[in-house]
Amino acid sequence: MPKVTLNNGIQIPVLGFGVYTIAPEHTEQVVTEALAVGYRLIDTAAAYENEEAVGRAIAKSGIPRDELFVTTKLWVQDAGDDSAKRAFERSLRRLGLDYLDLYLIHQPFGDYYGAWRAMQNLNRQGAARAIGVSNFYPDRLVDLIDHNEITPAVNQIETHPYFQRGAEQDLMRNRGVQLGSWGPLAHGRDDLFTHRILNEIATAHGKSVAQVVLRWLIQRGIVVIPKSVRPERMAENVDVFDFRLTEDEMNRIAPLDTGSSSVFDHRDPQSVSWLGNHRFNT
Numbered sequence: 620m621p622k623v624t625l626n627n628g629i630q631i632p633v634l635g636f637g638v639y640t641i642a643p644e645h646t647e648q649v650v651t652e653a654l655a656v657g658y659r660l661i662d663t664a665a666a667y668e669n670e671e672a673v674g675r676a677i678a679k680s681g682i683p684r685d686e687l688f689v690t691t692k693l694w695v696q697d698a699g700d701d702s703a704k705r706a707f708e709r710s711l712r713r714l715g716l717d718y719l720d721l722y723l724i725h726q727p728f729g730d731y732y733g734a735w736r737a738m739q740n741l742n743r744q745g746a747a748r749a750i751g752v753s754n755f756y757p758d759r760l761v762d763l764i765d766h767n768e769i770t771p772a773v774n775q776i777e778t779h780p781y782f783q784r785g786a787e788q789d790l791m792r793n794r795g796v797q798l799g800s801w802g803p804l805a806h807g808r809d810d811l812f813t814h815r816i817l818n819e820i821a822t823a824h825g826k827s828v829a830q831v832v833l834r835w836l837i838q839r840g841i842v843v844i845p846k847s848v849r850p851e852r853m854a855e856n857v858d859v860f861d862f863r864l865t866e867d868e869m870n871r872i873a874p875l876d877t878g879s880s881s882v883f884d885h886r887d888p889q890s891v892s893w894l895g896n897h898r899f900n901t
């Protein structure tokens with residue numbers, strides 16, 4: 620599995636497995652299958668309420684800890700210096716781990732400056748090998764970077780052919796922040812899997828549209844964490860390292876960009892209020 624080096628020298632696999640919306644009672648089995656087909660990066664969150672099941676699958680796998688890369692995220696209700704520290708400890712306990720590879724601020728809402736101060740300390744102590752953010756638009760990202768000591772290693776944002784984030788990626792590259800894509804397959808929305816251009820490129824390589832999209836993101840230098848609960852799709856999504864898109868093919872995908880989210884606008888006051896006030900059992 621190829622890796623990308625983050626701004627603090629830590630290496631992250633370029634492709635991982637996301638567990639959003641996988642019910643806790645199914646997660647252990649699904650993650651066990653994902654590990655069996657070769658995923659080594661697992662992306663969860665306190666808000667997914669399935670960290671314990673992820674932890675059980677990891678423990679059962681017998682895979683050495685240093686071969687795994689585990690990401691989890693801090694929810695809004697736990698922002699703030701002290702609460703973030705406590706939330707981190709709860710996540711670690713649920714996962715059954717003694718350190719995290721990557722700890723992210725899930726949303727740019729609430730007292731995330733306080734949270735970042737706690738996370739900087741966790742990073743300095745080695746409890747979180749890397750720290751980062753998620754869903755940060757460029758203005759909030761730059762402000763956080765400019766007024767803190769540690770620059771986020773990763774900003775995990777919705778990125779797929781319909782929302783390509785090219786200018787944001789340039790800015791992040793200049794600031795030393797790795798773009799991580801969530802929703803790399805756009806949740807299959809807007810007829811992604813039947814799109815004519817994507818299908819033509821897929822046919823030319825004897826690959827699926829999902830594989831083409833993941834390959835396109837990886838060739839742009841983006842870390843991807845597709846999700847599937849079906850073992851054959853898990854295997855399909857990880858099998859993207861034996862072909863390469865040409866420059867012409869990359870250019871054919873560029874015009875699919877709509878420049879806006881297929882899921883959530885993190886700047887829309889209604890979304891901000893809905894997300895910011897959503898409580899989970901964290």
Ligand code: NAD
Nearest residue numbers: 637638639662753801802803804805806829845846847852
């Ligand atoms: P995704 O784009 O990975 O789409 C997943 C869906 O696509 C699946 O449910 C399945 O229906 C379909 N699919 C997957 N592989 C396929 C294949 N090979 N062929 C056909 N259909 C296929 O969406 P996602 O799960 O939302 O995103 C991936 C991960 O990103 C999540 O699991 C989570 O870990 C993370 N995420 C983070 C945030 C955040 O706010 N940071 C938000 C959403 C998701």
